[in-house]
Amino acid sequence: MRTIRIFLCIALALLVIPAAAPAQTPAAAAVSVGSEDSSEPFFPSWEERLAQARLKYNEETVNIYSRGRGKYRKGKINVYFYPSSRKSGDMNICIRESLQITDEAEMEAILELAARDERYDPEEFGSIAFMKAQWIAHNLAHSMATGSEEERRLVETLAGESLSLVVRRAKELDISQLANISARERILYELIELIYGLDRH
Numbered sequence: 001m002r003t004i005r006i007f008l009c010i011a012l013a014l015l016v017i018p019a020a021a022p023a024q025t026p027a028a029a030a031v032s033v034g035s036e037d038s039s040e041p042f043f044p045s046w047e048e049r050l051a052q053a054r055l056k057y058n059e060e061t062v063n064i065y066s067r068g069r070g071k072y073r074k075g076k077i078n079v080y081f082y083p084s085s086r087k088s089g090d091m092n093i094c095i096r097e098s099l100q101i102t103d104e105a106e107m108e109a110i111l112e113l114a115a116r117d118e119r120y121d122p123e124e125f126g127s128i129a130f131m132k133a134q135w136i137a138h139n140l141a142h143s144m145a146t147g148s149e150e151e152r153r154l155v156e157t158l159a160g161e162s163l164s165l166v167v168r169r170a171k172e173l174d175i176s177q178l179a180n181i182s183a184r185e186r187i188l189y190e191l192i193e194l195i196y197g198l199d200r201h
Helices: 002-016 046-056 104-115 128-145 149-159 163-169 183-196
Strands: 062-066 077-083 091-095 173-175
Touching (some): 046 104, 077 104, 128 173
Parallel strands (some): 062 077
Antiparallel strands (some): 077 091, 091 173
């Protein structure tokens, strides 16, 4: 029941906070082009943003590991595949530094690397767009739990637990297999996919 309340809170936030969309990276910010007198802004295309994100997040800067195969690396984005406690053989994906990443193109670049791993199966975890939707929901939940007094009160009321506990649980992103995601959560993620147009391929 607690999980349902948290996701209802996120769904409400999506409806009332238009700024909830992932932020733009510096590469995506408008820059002046043309003559010295021109102040016409230039916005990089999605393909250009993604190319920049792939340069930033690659095998050198993203550490993908699992229990007994690799370990946490300070200074990198750590993507950890670990066994789910719900069912033998199930896996989860934990992105430890997920709150550092707010740009959708950067999320995609990191998830592309995770998707190359032999432990990733799109039939089990869903598409990259679906995983991005989970990431956006996760960051939004943390943002609200650490945001304005009104947002914090709303999260605490709907979650039915202390803000400190909500914040602690939202520090890292856990991506579960589709079979372990409730129908309500799945609808929420699909709604985020639709609102933000996350499937650009």
